[in-house]
Amino acid sequence: MNNPLLDFSNHPLFDAIQPAHITLALDELLPAADAALEKVTAADFPADWKAIASVLDVATEKLSRAWGAVNHLHSVADTPELRAAYTEALPRVTEFYTRLGADERLYAKYKAIPLASLNAEQRQAHDNAMRNFVLSGAELVGAPKERFAAIQERMADVSQKFSENVLDATDQWSTIVTAEDLAGVPDDVVQTTRAAAEKDGVAGHKLNLKMPCYLPIMQFAHSSALREKLYRAYATRASDQSEAVQAGKAEQDNTPWVKEILALRQEEAQLLGYANYAEVSLATKMAQSPAEVMAFLRDLAKRARPYAEKDVAEMRDFAAEHLNLQDPQPWDWPYIGEKLKEARYAFSEQEVKPYFTAPKVLAGLFKIVETLFEVSIRRDDAPVWHPAVEFYRIERHTEATRARGLPPVLVGQFYLDPGARAGKRGGAWMDDVRARWLRPDTGALQTPVAHLVCNFAEAVGNKPPLLTHDDVITLFHECGHGLHHMLTQVNERDVSGISGVEWDAVELPSQFMENFCWEWPVLRHMTAHVDTGEPLPRALFDKMLAAKNFQSGLQTLRQIEFSLVDMLLHTDGDKAQDFMKVLRDVRAEVAVLQSPAWGRTLHTFSHIFAGGYAAGYYSYKWAEVLSADAYAAFEETAGADGEPSLETGRRYREAILEAGGSRPAMDSFKAFRGREPQLDALLRHQGMA
Structure with a gap:
């Protein structure tokens, strides 16, 4: 078979890749990568950066490009056949990369490379590689090493199941409503939902839980009952509270997967000699410790809270006076917020769209x-x-x-x-x-x-x-x-x-x-x-x-809530098993708007359970400090007409974008800004100065 996954001449042949190609491609690429690993770890192979790269990196790059194409299609063009082939292949790929990262022979070969022979980029890549070997279990031996490998394979499997449940729970839910039910909803959404119903051969309007449909309903539908129906479906997706699970699809409940993922991560951390998974996660980040991250988040929460409390008080007053809503429910807040914004600033999102x-x-x-x-x-x-x-x-x-x-x-x-x-x-x-x-x-x-x-x-x-x-x-x-x-x-x-x-x-x-x-x-x-x-x-x-900073206090606290839950789930393995209690405790500490007890936001929190942000969700707020301060340099040098300075753009491109990961991010930031980042610009940009 002429396999498109084995064509590396240029770009992936996305239009030709079929599920049947996946196993056949791996049957060729995995043995080739294994052979390359054996070759470079042989006693007589030189401990030379370029020599190792020309054999091992070339082989693994082909594997990663082919698997990357498969992984991408699994995310953007999922079918039952592709999912089955992907699921069958995933353990093989995971096993290889786990073994590669923990190979003590390769670790020894890298240790033996003379650092004086490396240029600055290679030195940074070598430093990262040495750290990653340790984090991948290269210093483990015997039973701990075997258990570490088993954890990686199981984690890949369970994370995939979590992700698939979220996709299925979102894709499979729909409801048919009348045109009257959609009073207040923007015309383009009304037309799209009518077309979706017609496609299915039914009268009315077909609603779903994807953002282009869900969000406008929550913001604009006059019907509180309709907003409640969608909110409940969205907030309980892939959980024990969802309609699908209540109707007998117990396998779509992510509760057991969340618990297992957290337990596996805690066990992995202890095998590596860390107290918890948050410490493992931060080993590759700018932040130095979980305590530093939590102090950063709580400090930001303290600064944002007065603004968030003011946001909620204004919405309560507006809802009572203008919308006849004396006791707003969770599904009412987006609607109230949109109406308040329209009244205060005399425009709506739909006027702009x-x-x-x-x-x-x-x-x-x-x-x-x-x-x-x-x-x-x-x-x-x-x-x-x-x-x-x-x-x-x-x-x-x-x-x-x-x-x-x-x-x-x-x-x-x-x-x-x-x-x-x-x-x-x-x-x-x-x-x-x-x-x-x-x-x-x-x-x-x-x-x-x-x-x-x-x-x-x-x-x-x-x-x-x-x-x-x-x-x-x-x-x-x-x-x-x-x-x-x-x-x-x-x-x-x-x-x-x-x-x-x-x-x-x-x-x-x-x-x-x-x-x-x-x-x-x-x-x-x-x-x-x-x-x-x-x-x-x-x-x-x-x-x-x-209106730019409308409810920025509320939005900031929402991000801090997720970030703090993420960090706490990964710092206390015992408490993490009752993950809903951790969520409730954080909300009691941080939130000014409480969510319903039946809400299950963690069950679809793919960022930390299937997306690489475990004990790292805080990085959105952390990086906002960097980005706001970096952008302040453009504000300081803008022309009289507000046009950005091309000289500042060139410095930013050269210091940050072109440098990539070739040096620590702080070094790149200081090369551009001339100093370490400051919080002031973020607070000013978000109206909380």
């Missing part, structure tokens, strides 16, 4: 990226997994190419998958397809490729898709991650782009890009009314800006 057509937003995003980072972006060709996916290339002229009249140099490429659909997990994310790498086998420079994935509403009729301003911010956020990966100038694969960047600093470039969504010189270029083509009126933008 028609101006943000997807093509115009994308053109505006590309314009700021091209201007600020001195690159050009244009459409490119590559096989894709869905007709809605687009592919782009980023290029830059160097002094040499411009002087000699040569074409610009390829910097990186990316796939953009913007729309929500069945079989695609919710949320938004960036992932790498391949890293920039000066290949040790051929000497050729491999350019980086990234995925940018969102879940925006689909187009209605012949009009382009409309984005909310929050959607625009999400797109800029993921693009920031992508730029970090693609604009790197580092040639060592393990520290180029996002590779090797501390997890609590990796959100810096993404959150940094969000700031441009609030700048008039940027925003005016990315709006055109879907019907008239008119740009966003300045008066409407000024209202948006006035």
Whole structure:
């Protein structure tokens, strides 16, 4: 069989990959990677960085690229057949990487590499590798080593089950309602839900739990009963309280998986000699200890609480006076908040939405990226997994190419998958397809490729898709991650782009890009009314800006609640088994709006149970401090018309984006800002100064 997963000549052949290809590809790639491991760990193989890389890294990179393509399809184009093949293959891949990371022969070979023979990038990659060997169990022997390996395999299996339950619980729930039930709901949502019902051959409107449908219902539907119905379904997904589990689908309850994941992590930490999993997690981060993280979170909570209490008091008063809601319930708050915002700032999200057509937003995003980072972006060709996916290339002229009249140099490429659909997990994310790498086998420079994935509403009729301003911010956020990966100038694969960047600093470039969504010189270029083509009126933008920090206190406490729960679940293994009590205790300490006892938000908290953020969710707030302070440099140097300084953009690109993971994040930040980060800019940006 001509297997597309074994074609590494260029981009993955996404349009040709079938479930049947997965096992056959691994049957070739895993033995090849094993053979490479045996070769470099042989006694007579030199302890030389490039020699090891040209054999082992070349083999494992092929494996990771092939498995990465499979993993990606599992996230964006899931089918029963693909899921079955993925599930069957996952233990084999997990077993290899677990064994590779803990191989004491390879660890010894790396230890023997003369550090004087390494350049700065290689030295950083070597430091990371030595640390990762220890965290992967390379210093364990006998029964503990075997148990560590078993834990890794079981963790991969259980995390996948958790993730699949979340996807299934979201995909499988729907309800049919009448047009009358949707009073107050934006017209584009009404049309989309009617089309969904027609597709199923039923009358009425079909609602689901995906964000483009769920959020507008919660914000705009006048019917409190309808809001309650969706809220209850959403807040109990994949739990013992869900409709599916109550109806007999007990296997869709994530309770046992949450408990097992937490227990396995605690056991892993103790095998490695740590007191808890949070200490393991922080070994690769900027923060030094769980205590430091919790002190940071509690300090921020203390500063935000007065603003959050004021937010709630204002909503209670408004609900009683204007909406006849004397005792608001959890499903009422988004509706009250939206109505209060409309009344206070005389605009609604839906008034803004028609101006943000997807093509115009994308053109505006590309314009700021091209201007600020001195690159050009244009459409490119590559096989894709869905007709809605687009592919782009980023290029830059160097002094040499411009002087000699040569074409610009390829910097990186990316796939953009913007729309929500069945079989695609919710949320938004960036992932790498391949890293920039000066290949040790051929000497050729491999350019980086990234995925940018969102879940925006689909187009209605012949009009382009409309984005909310929050959607625009999400797109800029993921693009920031992508730029970090693609604009790197580092040639060592393990520290180029996002590779090797501390997890609590990796959100810096993404959150940094969000700031441009609030700048008039940027925003005016990315709006055109879907019907008239008119740009966003300045008066409407000024209202948006006035409302920017609306309920920022509440939103900050919500993030701190999740971050604190995450850290506490991973610092006390005994208490973690009653994880709902940990959640209740944190809410009692932090929250100013209490959630219902039957709510089960942890059962769908994929970030920490299936997404790499375990004992690391705090990094969103941690990195916000970095990104706000970094953006303050642009505020300090902006032109008279508010246009960002190109010189500051160049310094940011060179100090942070191009450096990737080749040095500690703090060193990169100080290289750009000239000092360590300060909290002031974040509090000011969020209206809490």
